[in-house]
Amino acid sequence: MGEAAGKITLKLLVDRNARRVIFGEAGKEFVDFLFHFLSLPVGTVVKLLSKDKMVGSLGKIYESIETMHANYMEPNVNKEDVLNPKVSSSSLGNTPSLLGYKTNDSNHPTVLYRCSAGYGNCYGYITTDPQAVCPSCNNEMNRTMTCVPGPGKEEAKVEKGTGYVKGLVTYMVMDNLQVRPMSTISSITLLSSFKVKDLSALETLEVCIGRKEAVGMLKASFVTEKVLTYLFLGNQKA
Incomplete structure (x- = not known):
């Protein structure tokens, strides 16, 4: 949906009885942000999710490079470039850099x-x-x-029309972050697949996504298929 003070707003359809998100209604800004996850270098992901709180061993690899003295590194290797790789801003389109890392377009x-x-x-x-x-x-x-x-030398700018998906389109974002174009038929089909019988239990919830929510979404995408429910309804068992 729209942007507010550097944040992206997302409208959720919630089943109040089941305490779950049926789907989210989103615009280009949010979908571009979501698809941008796949272009993040592993080093950036580890840094964003905090190496000490990650499940598995990637955090330990990050820590090994972080503590390795420069004497043991090849002369042409800059540890900062490895630990904090810069990402091109072209894929972000007009979306705010919610995750807070630097792009390689900085001057x-x-x-x-x-x-x-x-x-x-x-x-x-x-x-x-x-x-x-x-x-x-x-x-x-x-x-x-x-x-x-x-x-x-002019400051790098992100031109309109960049990013991943087209604007002027409303997209449906599933609880598991699957994305598809919004349509009346797909909405009805989804409600049927969730076996929603009490339509009065459905309500809309508009949420703002800033850096905290963006990092939380990235982290949740590694551990659950109920990302939106986990983040915005406080369902820690999702």
């Missing part, structure tokens, strides 16, 4: 570092990792330098 100056000692031969080396060791004198390379962008 902020890159921070560079040189040797803290600054002997003659040391000036030939720079790095993006302040924990790197100078190949010339073995001192840490933590003296800050700033890469200044050249003139005429």
Whole structure:
């Protein structure tokens, strides 16, 4: 649906008696956000979901890279790029970056570092990792330098028409995040498949999705097929 203060609104049809979400009614913004999940690098997902709270071992791989000293990494490897990979904003379309990570379209100056000692031969080396060791004198390379962008560099913008799905269309989002175009027939068919007999028990619930809800949706998508019910009706057993 629409956007409010950097958030996306989603209208849910809820079965009050069964305490479950039948489906959500969404516009392009929400569907683009949802489909963008599949383009997230694994490192970004681990960081967003917190490595200490993840089920399985991916969090431990993340922690291993995080704690690995630069001496053991290949010279051309920047740990920050591995742990916090930047994602292109083109697939987000006009959708707010609800998950809060940086895209690779940012025009902020890159921070560079040189040797803290600054002997003659040391000036030939720079790095993006302040924990790197100078190949010339073995001192840490933590003296800050700033890469200044050249003139005429415009801020990257996301053009209209980008993203995944077309606008001016209403989409039906299932409790398990399956998406299909909205239609009267599909709505009636869905109510029949859920065996909803008491139509008076149906109600609409409009929710706003910000960063907290976005991360919660990403996390819930790994552990349940009742994502919308889990998030917005507080059904922790979903």
